[in-house]
Amino acid sequence: MRRTLTVAVATAAALTLGTGVASAEWLYQDILVAGVPNVVGMSEADAVATLESQDIPFTVTNKSGSALTVCNVTDQRDKGYRTETRAEWDSTNQEWDYVEYEIWRGLGLTVVCN
Secondary structure, three states: EEEEEEEEHHHHHHHHOOOOOOOOEEEEEHHHHHOOOOOOOOOOOHHHHHHHHOOOOOOEEEEEEEOOOOEEEEEEEEEEEEEEEEEEEEEOOOOOEEEEEEOOOOOEEEEEEE
């Protein structure tokens, strides 16, 4: 038997479901997209603070210009999902069930320094 679940960011769960969730929740994939802030146009420091305050995973995937100047986020992209498979023992059927978990990898940011 195969099941597919998604690990969602706690804030996405909280914003979508209206609950005060403090840790990551196992949710279905369609729930995840709501609640991710748009940080395009923010300074890099403000974008990092915003994403970290909401526990949203991110990486700076592309950064250009001199880091000694003002840096702004010019693009953000969803990095998609990675899939992990775990075996779980089903004692009623006396067999292993393989459950696929889709884990959100967060956002990729493009930063330009002027």
